[in-house]
Amino acid sequence: MPSGREPARALIGRVASSFAELPDGSVLSGVDGPLGWSGYGAQLSRATELTGEHESVVCGVAEIGGVRAVVVAFEFGFLGGSLGTRTGTRVEQAFTHAREHRLPVVSLVATGGSRMQEGTPALMQLPRIARQITLTRAAGLPHVAVLRDPTTGGGWATLGAGADVVLGLHGAQVGFAGSRVRPPGYSVTQQFAAGLVDQLLPSGELRGALERWLRLLTTPGDRAPVPQALGAGTLPETGWDAVLRARARSRPRAGDYLAAYFDWYEPISGDRAGGVDPGVLCGFGHRDGRTVAYAAQRGTATRPAGFRTAARLLRTANRLGIPVLTLVDTPGAANDAAAEQAGVGAAIADMFTAVAEASVPVTTLLIGEGGSGGALAFAAPDRMWVTPDSYLAVISPELAAAILKREPARARQTADELRLRPQDLVELGVARGIAQLGRSADQATAM
Template sequence: MTHTTAPPRTAPAAPATAGWTACPQCGWLVYRKRLDRNLQVCPECDHHLRLPARARIDLLADPDSFAEASFAPHPADPLSFTDLRDYRGRLRDAATRSAEEEAVVVGTAAIGGTEAVLAVMDFGFLGGSMGVEVGRRVSGAAGLALERGLPLVTVCASGGARMQEGVLSLFQMARTAQAFARLREAGLLSVCVLTDPTYGGVSASFATLGSVVVAEQGAHVGFAGPRVVQETIRAELPPGFQTADFLLGHGLVDRVESRAELRPLLVRLLALHTAGGSPAAAGGAAGAADDVPTGTDPWDVVQGARATDRPTTLDYLHTAFDDFVELHGDRAFADDPAVVGGVASIGGRTVVVVGHQKGHTVRERVARNFGMPHPEGYRKAMRLLDHAEAFGLPVVTLVDTPGAHPGPEAEERGQAHAIADIIMRSSRLRVPVVSVVTGEGGSGGALALCTSDRLLVMENAFLSVISPEGCAAILWRTAAAAPLAARAMRLGAAHLVESGIATGVVREPAGGAQADPVAAADALRAALLRELAELDGLDPDTLLTARSRRLSLVGGGQERPVHPGGPGSWAAPIPLVRS
């Protein structure tokens, strides 16, 4: 029999009657036409009923645009397998019930006018299990995308590997994984949509290897199903175990979407990653200032940068940018709400944006940990930098944090390693990076998002090695001396530009960005467009050389040590000194 690990339903289905269907989740009887209009989502409990492959294609693709790909015949029973019945008979029955040749349907289609390759699994065919033929077709879909330079969208629904094909089925995990690796190497977008259920060999291979991974609301996804977990290790499972929301909270998927929102999301993602044409002109240098603001007391700068009504990263993403699709999670442990990021468009150009997020109200700030990231926040940012480099997209970072979270749990999960890794990665990123300090920039937690080709600072923002209060507590022995510390460290835009750390200043409206958020967003947008336009077209080697030089000159001095043999005499032997 086919290996499936789908979770049990919470309520027995009531018997269906003519024209009515019982929801398998709540048992409510729903009029079938109403259920169809609602995309097979129960209007009573919002349970998403399972859809066959063809219904999925109709839901996602533009009308009449799907062209199915054909595959040459392949041996159907490689092991001549028989259990309680002949495997070939099971395959025939599955084909009859599902009206499909196999558990995946492959073809090309337009989604919102963008051509893509589709590979859609059908749970009705032996539980969507992956055997040799499924592996061949999924790999073939990736190969077709590679050949034609198209994005690949897969819709996954599977109980796991097909036991009737033994170890041959197992190795389809490696086969499909390498096919997705080739797409990534070629810089082609792959979007994996996880539906209910997605388990076993499919979840542990191509289903979770997409450039973007989206879970349909209510889907159950995991490696071992809940029954297997409980029967194997007798563990008590946490509430909502392996649900879509559980995955999102643990950083394992980028988004959770209702069925009705899947197509609009795909349309936006495909458009952002396949945008053609030249970006819009920068529209002049409005918003950037060559003259450096002076005369503002550093302590006033600190207070203004920390204002709770000052625009946040998400505020700017919804005002200074044209579109933004947020992507979540570090794909390993959690989704840190103190760091937000995703793919955005600005002036006809697609960019990856990453920034600290504080919030405005007390509740928002607590939920966002006051903009202080844990290691998983920096690892989410690292993943987004990789995404940008894979697709040749510029990076914009918005910096506004008191610093990295200093708690013991952050240390246990490698805070220092996470910060060091992202600084190193961004220093060698082969796409343009523009950073903007929009509020306070505290210590290495801020520097993690400041290693860039261009570093702008908003007029009333600052960047510091330590908070004024921390500096005062250490050197003045009292936090009350924070204003003195701020002045001694010369906090503010003027010092950053004069020292060569910042490359420009973004002017703010009178009273600060919080006094007129729309004007502040306009100024930020204009500055970003100018900087991106100036970096546009520079080849990666030129970018890396200039970035390296800029970083090496911070603080002045000679980077290469003078050899004892004299300037330039690197081949001279070092004298051995004996005691």
């Protein structure tokens, strides 16, 4: 059975250890609905006989992995999981209950869109639902959406795409236009590739994924401790030595730091605007029983989608009260024609703003190259530490020499003049200290 066609209560029973349905206060206008659509009342009766439900969503409070959450589960067997006026009322009641009781929300979406038999009144449920999502977001409560087969129309454009974390089940059709409007339908895999879905999952792994995500999003830490340095234990003698160390393929990268720092972690993906940058890792991880968010560069030129994904991560963490760790490692922002056309300048500005407006603690560790504004956009200027195999400069020594009309051979001298070594950054007040090998995270100090 396709994942979306699984009955709502069966799916809830598969992912939750308990479930209590919320009282239903929804009322249909007239036997045949607000339009008086001939035979609509009979269609509703048949849908109830088929599914045992009285509407296309089942809403209640479930326990998933020890976390209580409000669940909104679509019943696709009830008129294709379509959104009608009673659907909107039920969703509104569920989100209101979540805010009143400070509970996260899980939306298990499987819908063909707005219900034709209720016309424009059905369509008007979309801004109604969007308002509930907005109010819940403003209340600092997390919302996780699961995209089942199919997730189309208004269900995708509100509960699906509007969630903090979007999980997609393999094989699901996901898109604003369904297969009957624009065949063939758009797949969840394509949406993931376009940066609109955070993770792809087999249906059998959904329970574990929800348990992990709910735990991550509801156990914020106080701050992100400074990671231990994993590479060189001594400081570079010259600026050029610092550059060569930072560029060495053998030095530790972001993946090494994340693995050493977290007990376990879950990634998010994409900028929600059509782009994914594999050179930036973002997500949430557990460390000593508490959650820290992370945004980490992987040593490549950061593309617009990378800055936008990191800014999305920062804002989500800030709203949920989760501290953030950023790992800086890039020769600089991508500056090719494609990057310029994709708005790299605006994307960098957005990342600077996301860091500046964060009210949660942001901790930064420079772990490799720190190339100009593309690196600094990821950094918390008042809480930045550096490793012995890193550097930060206004521009690379080679390009600085070229701009100053020097011979290429003078790049080494220029590196010294730029004062880009880790110890230089501490002396200049740019960095608070140097993370050291074999020291606890709280023992990062100036050397």
